[in-house]
Amino acid sequence: MKILRSILFVLAVILLATTARAQQNAVKADVPFDFTVGDRAYPAGEYTLKSTSYDAGIIRLDNIQEAIAGFVSSNPCANGAPSKETKLVFHRIGGRYFLYQVWTAGNLTGHEFPKGRAEVEYASNNDKPEFVVVAARISR
Numbered sequence: 001m002k003i004l005r006s007i008l009f010v011l012a013v014i015l016l017a018t019t020a021r022a023q024q025n026a027v028k029a030d031v032p033f034d035f036t037v038g039d040r041a042y043p044a045g046e047y048t049l050k051s052t053s054y055d056a057g058i059i060r061l062d063n064i065q066e067a068i069a070g071f072v073s074s075n076p077c078a079n080g081a082p083s084k085e086t087k088l089v090f091h092r093i094g095g096r097y098f099l100y101q102v103w104t105a106g107n108l109t110g111h112e113f114p115k116g117r118a119e120v121e122y123a124s125n126n127d128k129p130e131f132v133v134v135a136a137r138i139s140r
Contacts, residue, residue: 026050027102029088029136035097037061037072039116048139049088049102051111059102059111074102074111082106086136091129093122100131104138 027049034043046064051057052071062069083103091098098119103110115123123129 025104026139027086027088027104027136028139029134031088031134033097035090035099036116036118037070037099037113039118040070040072042068042070057111072113074113077101077110077112078108079103079110082108083110086138088134088136090132090134091119091123092132093119093129094126096122097132098122098129100129102136 030046048062050060059072059074086105087103089101091100101112
């Protein structure tokens, strides 16, 4: 029983350290196309994405050039191996782009964004979504 408690304690410390590090770092990317997150559309431009300090599931999305900001909810997603690059992953459906995931290099977990009404509608009327990856970088 002591061994199980020790293992659980170590896992909790690792998860908390990963969450704290993710909250301190922002991800910056130059998105070359208009896109949608949830039910809100954003123009092409340079964006910063950062977890809020009060809820790691809420991401602040800032357009640097146009002073456009928004808060979007996300769910954690995991990979079997640490991400090799910092990136934004989009679904392209019928010529429209929808932000799907955000990954930070070296992390096993990322953020996945729920589908909005427009994405669900486009997905039902078109083929399967294509994945489009936009390179990003870590910023403080």
